[in-house]
Amino acid sequence: MTRKMIATVALILFASACSHHHDLSKPATQDNFGVQMARMNLWREALFRFQRAVEINPADAMAHNNLAVAWEANGDFDKARKEYLEALKLDRSNQYIQKNYSRYVEFLSRNRKRQQKEVKTAASSAPPAATAKSTIGGPLPPAQPIAVEPVKPAPPTTPPASDLPPQPKPPGGAR
Numbered sequence: 001m002t003r004k005m006i007a008t009v010a011l012i013l014f015a016s017a018c019s020h021h022h023d024l025s026k027p028a029t030q031d032n033f034g035v036q037m038a039r040m041n042l043w044r045e046a047l048f049r050f051q052r053a054v055e056i057n058p059a060d061a062m063a064h065n066n067l068a069v070a071w072e073a074n075g076d077f078d079k080a081r082k083e084y085l086e087a088l089k090l091d092r093s094n095q096y097i098q099k100n101y102s103r104y105v106e107f108l109s110r111n112r113k114r115q116q117k118e119v120k121t122a123a124s125s126a127p128p129a130a131t132a133k134s135t136i137g138g139p140l141p142p143a144q145p146i147a148v149e150p151v152k153p154a155p156p157t158t159p160p161a162s163d164l165p166p167q168p169k170p171p172g173g174a175r
Helices: 003-019 027-039 043-056 061-073 077-090 095-125
Strands: none
Touching: 027 043, 027 061, 043 061, 061 077, 061 095, 077 095
16 A cells, blocks of 8 residues: 555544544544554554553553554564553453453464574584594694685686687578
8 A cells, every 4th residue: 555545544534533523632532543543454553543542541451452462563572562561450350451462472482482493493404513633633723714705707718719610601601
């Protein structure tokens, strides 16, 4: 979606919200608008709306939960965690918040395991280091890194004309 189209959609939704005389100073209005934006995958706008809802009413656990989901969707997992914990602090009994936080923790755990597995796979696929020994029998000192210049390919050479076999002449003369 282009920026122009996103701006147009946001303007239309904002205008429709105003035409219904919704009060943008109410956290529920900001929250509902944020939910609409999230359903349209406009996560930056949703994030903004959920931030406004939290600013208006910092004691609203669901606003913190929604903000956490938006941070997560935008890839900022540290801020998502902070908001989930704040939401749980405000309302420990809310099963919806508990479920979202559990899903978030599971996602992070799987992601860490996947990353660790990738690191192990990369390390195990590397060729094993050979242990070099000197002719006396003891190990050699560790090799010092050296700078290596890339090898430049030699320019293609053509044999001198005298080394080439004579070319047959095309029938009927040159064309």
